[in-house]
Amino acid sequence: MFEQVRDDRLAAARAALKEVEARVGVARDASERAWRVDDEWNALLPDGLPRGRVVSVAGSTSLLLALAGQASREGAWVAAVGMPTVGVVAAARRGIDLSRLALVPEPGLQAAAVVGLCLEGVDVVMTGDRLAMSDSDRRRLASRAREQGALLLAVGAWPGAELSLEVERVRWSGLGAGDGRLRGREATVAVSGRRLGAVRRVRVELDVDRSLGSLRGAAAETREEVA
Amino acid sequence: MSAELRVPSHSEGPVATVRRAVLWVPDWPVVAAAVEVGIGAEEPAAVLHGRGLVAVSASARALGVKRGMRRRAAQRVCPELTILGYDEGRDAREFESVAVAAEQVVSGVEISRPGLLMIPSEGASRFHGSEEALAEALVGAVAEAGGEAQVGAADGLLAAVMAARSSVMIPPGESPDFLAPLPLDSLVHAAMERGRRTEAESLAEVLARLGLHTLGQFAALPAGDVLARFGPIGAWARRMALGLDVAPPVLRRTEEDIAVEQTFEDPAERIEQLGWAARDAAERLDSALLDAGVRCGKVRIVARTVKGDLLERVWRTDVATRAGAFASHMTDRVRWQLEGWLSGLADGPEPAPLTSLALVAEDVVALGDEQSYLWGGSSGGDARARRALERLQGLLGIDGVIAVAEQGGRSPRDRVHALAWGQEGQAPRRIEHPWPGRIPEPAPATVLPVSAPIQVLDAGGTPVVVDRRLAVSAPPTWVRLPADPRDAIARAAHRHPSSGHVGGDDGPVWERARPVEAWAGPWPVAERWWAPDADRRAYMQLALQTPEGEPGLAILAAFSGGRWQLEALYD
Numbered sequence: 001m002f003e004q005v006r007d008d009r010l011a012a013a014r015a016a017l018k019e020v021e022a023r024v025g026v027a028r029d030a031s032e033r034a035w036r037v038d039d040e041w042n043a044l045l046p047d048g049l050p051r052g053r054v055v056s057v058a059g060s061t062s063l064l065l066a067l068a069g070q071a072s073r074e075g076a077w078v079a080a081v082g083m084p085t086v087g088v089v090a091a092a093r094r095g096i097d098l099s100r101l102a103l104v105p106e107p108g109l110q111a112a113a114v115v116g117l118c119l120e121g122v123d124v125v126m127t128g129d130r131l132a133m134s135d136s137d138r139r140r141l142a143s144r145a146r147e148q149g150a151l152l153l154a155v156g157a158w159p160g161a162e163l164s165l166e167v168e169r170v171r172w173s174g175l176g177a178g179d180g181r182l183r184g185r186e187a188t189v190a191v192s193g194r195r196l197g198a199v200r201r202v203r204v205e206l207d208v209d210r211s212l213g214s215l216r217g218a219a220a221e222t223r224e225e226v227a
Numbered sequence: 228m229s230a231e232l233r234v235p236s237h238s239e240g241p242v243a244t245v246r247r248a249v250l251w252v253p254d255w256p257v258v259a260a261a262v263e264v265g266i267g268a269e270e271p272a273a274v275l276h277g278r279g280l281v282a283v284s285a286s287a288r289a290l291g292v293k294r295g296m297r298r299r300a301a302q303r304v305c306p307e308l309t310i311l312g313y314d315e316g317r318d319a320r321e322f323e324s325v326a327v328a329a330e331q332v333v334s335g336v337e338i339s340r341p342g343l344l345m346i347p348s349e350g351a352s353r354f355h356g357s358e359e360a361l362a363e364a365l366v367g368a369v370a371e372a373g374g375e376a377q378v379g380a381a382d383g384l385l386a387a388v389m390a391a392r393s394s395v396m397i398p399p400g401e402s403p404d405f406l407a408p409l410p411l412d413s414l415v416h417a418a419m420e421r422g423r424r425t426e427a428e429s430l431a432e433v434l435a436r437l438g439l440h441t442l443g444q445f446a447a448l449p450a451g452d453v454l455a456r457f458g459p460i461g462a463w464a465r466r467m468a469l470g471l472d473v474a475p476p477v478l479r480r481t482e483e484d485i486a487v488e489q490t491f492e493d494p495a496e497r498i499e500q501l502g503w504a505a506r507d508a509a510e511r512l513d514s515a516l517l518d519a520g521v522r523c524g525k526v527r528i529v530a531r532t533v534k535g536d537l538l539e540r541v542w543r544t545d546v547a548t549r550a551g552a553f554a555s556h557m558t559d560r561v562r563w564q565l566e567g568w569l570s571g572l573a574d575g576p577e578p579a580p581l582t583s584l585a586l587v588a589e590d591v592v593a594l595g596d597e598q599s600y601l602w603g604g605s606s607g608g609d610a611r612a613r614r615a616l617e618r619l620q621g622l623l624g625i626d627g628v629i630a631v632a633e634q635g636g637r638s639p640r641d642r643v644h645a646l647a648w649g650q651e652g653q654a655p656r657r658i659e660h661p662w663p664g665r666i667p668e669p670a671p672a673t674v675l676p677v678s679a680p681i682q683v684l685d686a687g688g689t690p691v692v693v694d695r696r697l698a699v700s701a702p703p704t705w706v707r708l709p710a711d712p713r714d715a716i717a718r719a720a721h722r723h724p725s726s727g728h729v730g731g732d733d734g735p736v737w738e739r740a741r742p743v744e745a746w747a748g749p750w751p752v753a754e755r756w757w758a759p760d761a762d763r764r765a766y767m768q769l770a771l772q773t774p775e776g777e778p779g780l781a782i783l784a785a786f787s788g789g790r791w792q793l794e795a796l797y798d
Contacts, residue, residue: 061672061798077612087795088631088643089670100609102616102648103629114619121615171778172770172797175745177702181667182747182768182781182797207669 035071035151043202044165044189051123052146056158059167060187062090062206064126064153069095071124071151076100079118082107082128083155112137119150129156163193168201184208244472246399248348248358248380249391250329250365252322255342256282258374259321260311268375271305276313318342328372332364340419343388348380358396381405383470385417385442392416402470407443411435414442417467426460433457442468485519486587487511494533494580498566504584505565509557512586516553523588525651526557528564532579538568541589541651556617560649561586563625616648625650633658637665637752638766639674639783639795664752666766671783671795678792680735681784682707683769693749693765693786705740706771706782708793714738739774746770749786763787766794 034048049055049070057064061083068078069091077100080086084105092098102122107114111131118125119141133141142160145152154161167187174183185207191200252258256274261284266272271287273280279295290305301308318341329336329344333351336344346365348358355361362378369376379390379397386402389409397405406413411431418424439445445453446468453461466473487508495501516522523544530538542560544553561584569578620628628648634655636642644655683691685701692700710717714736721736748767755761764787773779781797 059798061796065672077609079616085673085675087639087670087672087674088645089633089639090672090674092633093668093670098632099630100612101631102612102619103631103645104619104623104627105629106627107623110622113622117615117619117622121612123612169777170780172745172781175747175768175770175781178699178746178748180745180747182669182770185669185781185797 035074035076037070040205041066041070044191044204045163049151050162051151052149053162054142054145054152054154054158054160055163055165056154056156056161057165057167058156060170060206061086061155062094062185063165063167063187063189063204064155065091065094065096066206068124068126068153072096072100076123076151077121078102078124078126079104079122080126080128081115081118082111082131083126084128086126107131112141115141115152116144119144119148119152122150124151124153126153127155129154135159160194162195163191166190166192170206182207244383244470246348246380246382247384247387248346248351248361248365248378249387250325250336250344250346250369250376250378251388251391252325252342252369252374252376254282254284255322256313256318257284257311259318259341260314261309262321263317264309264311266309270309271307272309272311273301274311274313281313315341324372325369325374325376328368328374329365332368333361343391343419345387352380362394362396381470383467383472385413385467386470388416389413403443403446406468406470407441407446409442411440411442411445414464414467423460423463427464430457430460430464484587485512485515485521485523485591486585487515488583488585490583491581494582496569496580498562498569501565501569501581501584502562505561506554506558508584508586509561510554512557512588513554516588516591521588521591522553523591525589526560527587527589528561529585529587530565530568530581531583533582534577534579536579540564543649543651557586559621563647567625620648635660635662637662637754638785639666639671640676642670643674664750666750666783669797671797673796673798675793675795678785678794679709681709681782681791681793682737682740683767683784683786683791684740690791692789697749697751697765699749703743703746703767703769706743706769706784707737707740708782710736710738712736741771741774741780742776744770744772744778768797 033052034050037045037048045067049067055067057067065086072078073095078096079102081104083103086103088098088101091101104114104118109132112133115125115127115131115133125145138158139160141152142158152158157164166189168190169188171186172182173185174180184205187204187206189202189204191202257272258268260274261268261270261272268284269286270284271290271292272284273287273292274282275298279297280292280301281294283292283294287301287305287308290308292301292305292308296304298310301310319338322338322341326336326338326344329346332355333346336346339345346361348361352358352361355364358380362380365378366376377391377394379387379393379395381387381390381397382399382402386397386406389406390397411434412428414427414431415424418427434445446465448465450462450465453465457464463473489504489508491500491504493500495504512526525541525543527539527541532538542557542564544556544560565581565584569581616628625647629645630648631646632644632655634642634644635658636656646652682705683703684705684707685691686704687701688705689701691703694700710721717736717738720739746767746769749765750767751763751765753761753763756763764785767784767786768781769784770781771779782793783795783797785792785794
């Protein structure tokens with residue numbers, strides 16, 4: 001009987017310790033494996049945005065920011081390393097909370113160390129495509145991300161990425177011959193990954209003009225094509 | 228620094244009315260501005276805020292300048308009028324000297340707003356003999372400090388303020404009679420915040436239209452009806468008009484600043500000379516804080532140069548988790564800041580050797596008090612992220628990590644407000660202000676920090692030109708972007724004689740021309756046309772195809788000074 005009580009106490013103490021660790025920030029609460037995403041992203045990411053993985057995004061900074069925005073809405077911290085040209089207003093519009101965003105525009109030769117340090121504390125790390133990193137650096141960082149439960153969102157190709165998204169075609173609407181303005185954009189994204197089969201192509205509305213949005217509604221913002 | 232005992236100012240319940248003396252400095256914003264600029268008190272001067280004057284000096288008023296006048300109208304009435312800028316911070320800062328002078332006479336004063344001090348009169352007047360003697364002592368003390376003040380006393384806030392404005396002492400119990408004949412605009416003088424002030428102004432206007440002109444008439448209305456018709460502001464105004472209080476006075480406690488200072492015998496020109504000084508100052512501040520049993524949320528770094536300039540910057544420190552590492556954490560920040568000042572990279576006056584360094588603790592709280600509210604709920608994740616970013620700053624230097632915010636502006640580049648992580652600086656420009664000519668949403672995801680040259684060509688290959696009347700010479704048909712420096716094919720094509728190359732290294736390397744699918748514009752933006760850094764440009768949005776003819780990128784281009792520049796990519 002005493003054994004039973006001791007076990008209960010031990011379990012309670014461990015739970016309390018874990019809670020304190022998460023609250024003080026010594027350990028990350030990695031119980032959740034993925035961030036939830038809004039419905040419009042379900043076609044692209046059926047399992048949500050994975051923690052502890054590398055997702056590479058090619059051809060569109062907007063798509064990258066939108067993915068980071070999904071995590072930021074859930075309270076994640078975001079860092080952008082080696083992206084001196086990232087549009088901050090666009091980041092805010094895509095859901096990134098700017099008070100939880102840090103920019104490291106020029107990491108220089110210490111790129112690998114900087115990304116590594118970021119992965120320790122920040123939940124989502126976006127990396128530019130001109131970082132001074134070798135393939136072995138990238139592999140090491142990918143395993144660091146897995147350990148820490150942080151998401152690495154890379155611009156351009158990343159060998160061994162869990163998920164690769166490539167924007168293949170973009171169709172803009174709202175612009176005429178000298179009139180109108182950019183309003184909406186429909187992008188075709190090719191999704192491939194290590195554990196996925198054939199390449200899947202998904203159409204995503206990247207910019208939806210809210211002033212016209214009420215007419216069409218939020219219906220069918222994404223469609224899936226058969227590859 | 229003063230610590231205040233905060234009392235919720237909206238407590239509308241019955242509060243005992245307190246007899247108080249009020250010290251009022253007429254036209255305080257002008258006095259403060261004149262002191263700072265260094266002009267005499269007798270010269271005509273006024274403070275301009277927005278479109279109208281907010282305060283006018285006595286001599287200017289004698290010449291016919293009034294509050295609320297436009298600049299032109301005021302200058303027509305009085306051409307020698309000095310117009311001064313509006314700065315709430317300066318008003319508050321300068322008023323500190325008046326408050327200190329008054330505190331030599333009485334202890335425990337409340338600064339209601341810059342220009343107005345409140346003193347609970349009972350104890351103080353007993354000490355000085357009578358209220359008249361107290362008033363005399365106060366006026367004398369402020370005059371010694373170089374100011375001019377009027378003192379009055381009465382029951383209740385509004386009566387006391389109005390008594391000070393006419394330098395009279397209202398005997399106890401006579402406040403309602405004193406207030407009754409006064410005009411309704413007087414309510415404004417009891418409003419201490421700007422929001423309350425505008426509410427009071429509009430209330431007075433409405434009441435005037437209803438045929439009520441004096442405080443007495445308004446106070447005679449039944450309380451319930453006033454509350455039902457005018458809401459909380461009406462109830463507040465009625466209590467004021469009756470000579471009652473809504474909140475007890477909030478007294479100021481004086482406390483010593485927790486600060487360390489050190490002067491250098493030889494002015495320091497290089498950061499190497501200051502490394503130890505920074506560490507030493509940080510360690511002394513740390514131990515001073517520990518001795519006082521407190522922690523601080525911000526540290527102000529102040530340095531003085533040989534030229535006499537005062538350099539100041541505030542840095543946040545993470546209180547909750549910093550107990551042990553405060554000194555080393557602060558050393559880094561002090562060193563970065565000094566480095567910035569000495570190299571002239573930070574904004575400020577010309578770099579000059581430094582003669583002294585001081586650290587002042589701000590946002591001081593007792594050890595153990597929870598501080599997380601300062602930056603919103605501070606969870607473990609936030610603390611961990613901050614730690615990582617601060618370590619990163621240690622690796623890369625002060626500007627290695629940047630915090631950003633959105634601010635008002637027209638071009639995508641102007642709409643970003645960036646500061647080194649952890650530093651406090653100029654506030655971002657207001658987003659709510661109108662920014663005519665702002666580039667419409669969606670915001671571009673790639674904004675070039677420095678615009679790059681591009682070529683916008685018509686169907687025949689001639690550059691497109693936008694004239695002063697915003698006419699486009701021909702519809703844009705081709706766009707050539709600068710080639711990626713790593714693109715060997717583009718470089719080779721650039722070197723080939725068929726592209727007009729005749730040797731040497733001339734001009735940027737262009738990509739193959741991309742066809743334009745659709746375009747909009749030009750949208751003119753003329754900024755700061757009155758200033759030397761005037762900027763006039765026309766923006767154009769262009770949707771391009773890839774050289775292979777697939778639909779693709781959209782760009783924001785600007786035409787200025789006869790050239791096209793690439794500003795941003797909608798990628």
